[in-house]
Amino acid sequence: MKAILLVFLILCHGCHHAQQIIKYEGNVGETAFDPKVDDKDFTLCNENWTGQYFHFTSNSRYIDRKAFIDSVFFYEFRANPSAEKENGLIRIRFIVNCKGETGRFRVLAIDPGYKEKTFHESIVSQLLRITKGLRTWQIQKMNNAPADYYQYLIFKIVNGQLTEIMP
Amino acid sequence: MKIILILLSLLPILARTQPNCNAFLYRGDTLQYRACKLVENIDDKYYQFSKEFQEAYDEALKICPYFSYAYREKSVAYLKSGDFLTWKELMDKAVQYDQRGNLGYRGWCRYQFFRDYAGAIADIEKLDSLVHSDIGTGSNGDYNLDIAKAICYSALGQKDKAVRLIEEKLKEQNYHVGLYDYYQLGVIYFELKDYDNALRSFNKQIEINNLAEPQHYIAEIYKLRGDLKSYGEHHTLALSLFESNRRLFDPYTHHSNALFRKDYD
Numbered sequence: 001m002k003a004i005l006l007v008f009l010i011l012c013h014g015c016h017h018a019q020q021i022i023k024y025e026g027n028v029g030e031t032a033f034d035p036k037v038d039d040k041d042f043t044l045c046n047e048n049w050t051g052q053y054f055h056f057t058s059n060s061r062y063i064d065r066k067a068f069i070d071s072v073f074f075y076e077f078r079a080n081p082s083a084e085k086e087n088g089l090i091r092i093r094f095i096v097n098c099k100g101e102t103g104r105f106r107v108l109a110i111d112p113g114y115k116e117k118t119f120h121e122s123i124v125s126q127l128l129r130i131t132k133g134l135r136t137w138q139i140q141k142m143n144n145a146p147a148d149y150y151q152y153l154i155f156k157i158v159n160g161q162l163t164e165i166m167p
Numbered sequence: 168m169k170i171i172l173i174l175l176s177l178l179p180i181l182a183r184t185q186p187n188c189n190a191f192l193y194r195g196d197t198l199q200y201r202a203c204k205l206v207e208n209i210d211d212k213y214y215q216f217s218k219e220f221q222e223a224y225d226e227a228l229k230i231c232p233y234f235s236y237a238y239r240e241k242s243v244a245y246l247k248s249g250d251f252l253t254w255k256e257l258m259d260k261a262v263q264y265d266q267r268g269n270l271g272y273r274g275w276c277r278y279q280f281f282r283d284y285a286g287a288i289a290d291i292e293k294l295d296s297l298v299h300s301d302i303g304t305g306s307n308g309d310y311n312l313d314i315a316k317a318i319c320y321s322a323l324g325q326k327d328k329a330v331r332l333i334e335e336k337l338k339e340q341n342y343h344v345g346l347y348d349y350y351q352l353g354v355i356y357f358e359l360k361d362y363d364n365a366l367r368s369f370n371k372q373i374e375i376n377n378l379a380e381p382q383h384y385i386a387e388i389y390k391l392r393g394d395l396k397s398y399g400e401h402h403t404l405a406l407s408l409f410e411s412n413r414r415l416f417d418p419y420t421h422h423s424n425a426l427f428r429k430d431y432d
Contacts (some may be wrong), residue, residue, distance in 0.1 A: 024221055024222065026218060027214070027216040027217050027218060028216045028217075028221065028245060028248060028250075029244070029245070029248035029250060052216070054247065054418050054419050057418075064427075064428075066425075067427030067428065067430075089281060089283075091249045093248065093249055108249075108251075108252060110255075112283075112285075112286075114251060114252065150248065152248065152249035154251075154281065156282055166249075166280065166281065166420055167249070167419055167420035167421065
């Protein structure tokens with residue numbers, strides 16, 4: 001009887017978890033327009049489908065801009081002494097539209113233990129400002145038509161310093 | 168050589184192969200068998216990022232809450248969109264229910280996507296303590312996990328340890344040398360200013376897989392030694408290979424020690 005009860009409890013725990021993650025607004029990572037934070041002049045070519053940066057195999061891939069992107073961030077980012085204990089990862093994700101413009105920026109951050117974290121404002125605001133200022137994004141095509149796509153940058157912060165940029 | 172390259176290029180696909188549902192049945196695990204059958208071929212049916220894909224795996228988890236493969240499959244879209252938070256929660260579940268099957272994958276992703284060197288080492292070393300055969304490769308097949316671990320140690324500044332780990336791996340009987348193993352070894356030797364061993368490693372690399380990056384480093388070593396003729400030859404070769412896209416490549420991110428166009432100037 002005890003064994004049956006134990007199995008039941010394990011199953012209920014599992015089902016509870018599954019139910020917790022069952023609500024989906026749309027595709028994973030889909031970023032709907034939010035009038036409170038997004039630029040209303042930033043528009044998409046196709047509201048029904050937005051690709052991912054790695055979907056495109058043209059010669060103007062993200063990786064070919066990587067050295068330039070690194071140089072901009074490492075040149076412009078200034079570590080703040082009051083943020084020298086900050087460690088973790090900050091992801092800034094956004095959409096590059098069919099005209100090569102960027103918008104719908106979203107920030108997500110974790111500490112080294114993968115727990116959600118709020119970083120020192122001076123770090124986040126700098127990274128966001130520099131990201132919004134980048135004009136390096138290429139227009140990508142899907143079936144010969146310019147397409148919108150998601151791009152992200154992940155910044156590794158060690159003791160308040162920017163040490164690596166992914167992907 | 169060509170055959171090896173073709174096989175290696177297939178590895179990322181092989182790594183994503185679904186589990187054999189009948190294996191669960193053979194072990195008498197009917198819950199996991201039923202969950203597995205529910206999502207059989209689902210990867211071909213739905214886009215990995217779609218809500219239908221996620222919901223299909225949620226249905227499988229309703230049948231069997233410890234079906235680790237479902238957590239792992241659900242995690243992939245989060246990984247590819249840079250959502251380290253949700254990805255880690257899902258992969259922790261996958262590892263909880265099947266350590267041997269998922270520790271290597273989680274460790275590899277921590278390195279490849281997030282440069283979480285310490286986390287990757289911890290996962291790979293934990294896996295190593297559980298298995299008594301080859302530890303396997305990262306999910307794209309580019310590196311054996313022991314080599315990936317060494318790259319992580321190198322990134323953390325433990326370069327002598329990294330060299331030792333790679334040299335030991337390369338000496339193992341029946342080890343199939345990876346596409347970039349000797350390049351990564353050469354870079355670490357170069358950073359240690361051991362140019363003889365760096366040159367030996369880069370030459371070995373170009374025998375196996377001739378790329379712009381090792382040619383660039385060979386040129387640099389000749390320049391340091393004042394052999395400008397050899398420097399020029401290898402520099403020209405490196406540029407030519409770079410322009411022909413014969414370089415380290417990963418569709419999702421960049422390799423450790425990847426070089427970019429400006430590095431060849």
